[in-house]
Amino acid sequence: MRTDEFEFDQGAEDMPTDPVELRGRRRGSERMVILERAGGTIEHTEFSAILDHLRPGDLLVLNDSYMLSNTLAFRYDDEAVDVIVYGHESDGANIVKVDTEQTLSPGLTLTSIDDAELTCRLIAPQPDRLWKVAFEPAERLMPALDRYGRRVDETVPLDPANWRTAPEAYRSVYAKKPGSLEIPSAGLHFSRELLDRISEKGVELAFITLHVGATEILAVRHISADQVEDHKVRSEFFEVGEKAAAQINRALAEGRRIIAVGTTVMRTLESLAFHGEPKAAVQAQRGWTDLYIHPGFRFKIVDSLVTNLHRPRSSHIVLTAAFAGKDLVMQSYAEIIEKGGYEFDMFGDCMLIL
DSSP: OBOOOOOOOOOGSSOOOSSSGGGTTTTTEEEEEEEEEETTTTEEEEEEGGGGGOOOOEEEEEEEEEEOOEEEEEEHHHHHHHEEEEEEETTSOOEEEOSSSSSTTTOOEEEEOOOOOOOOEEEEEETEOOOOOEEEEGGGHHHHHHHBBBOOSSSSSSOOHHHHHOOOSOOOOOOOOOESSSGGGGGGGGGGGHHHHHHTOOOOOEEEEEEOOGGSSSSHHOOOSSSSGGGOOOOOOEEEEEEEEHHHHHHHHHHHHHHEHHHHHHHHHHHTTTTTTTTTOOOOEEEEOOOOOOOOOOOOOEEEEEEOOOTTBBBBHHHHHHHHHHHHHHHHHHHHHHHHOOOTTTTEEEEEEO
């Protein structure tokens, strides 16, 4: 499928740089587009209206990961350089960008300015000016990011003052596991009050973990290849515990709807079932997924999807097209652009696909 079929006119002014609470609004007030696949209909409403489209017995699956700072200061000779951490690798390495104009070589070791025991050894250059590196000792990286880290973002620049003073605004209300390097953003729309009302309606909640990393880098999300199928995504770590696996299996056995909140949840659930039959039982597991979902993909678990509004030519909009059908998805984006006022990306509006 040609990538240019996912082009539309969306400007940078449509991408807010702060969560809704920091802009004087409440969670749940975001606009929402509802795609009903069976009838091919498109509805424009507010996110809080999701309650009207959920049914008793639905299983709502949520990602409980939250975002850390991603940038640490290191020393290279006499120069201080920023090392921006973009993702974890299945072999224990990390994907980073070293912010320097100097020529770097594999084997070079940088030393943390804030934590003298932490080093960053360059292993191999990667596409898009990235490096595969080893932080040593590896167990010091996350505490260092938490204590000394700053945010540097290419996708949607964050206000550093807000990030430091109000980090909870950048997390879902149910987040509890640090590890993401970008925001699992679909969950930001839920307030505690709305989740309580959803539970009271008889909707079951299940929590899984996927630590968002290098799939969110703009150069990785943006599909530059002429054909969608030629694009590649990077691996991300996920974990589905015994409780969540049991909830998923009960819903599958009883024919109840399974609703993924976010592309991270979609990738995790469909990774669990990738080698099995549709609606077959899944196993609790932890590991890495490099699943790339594009039109032609055979979905085996997820029945509905909550996702944000995505940029043109992105792997995320291609995923939604695989799930809802390209024509319906692109028709909805045409309406979104025509109506105006919609906001895209992490802190923007959203879509419910039924």
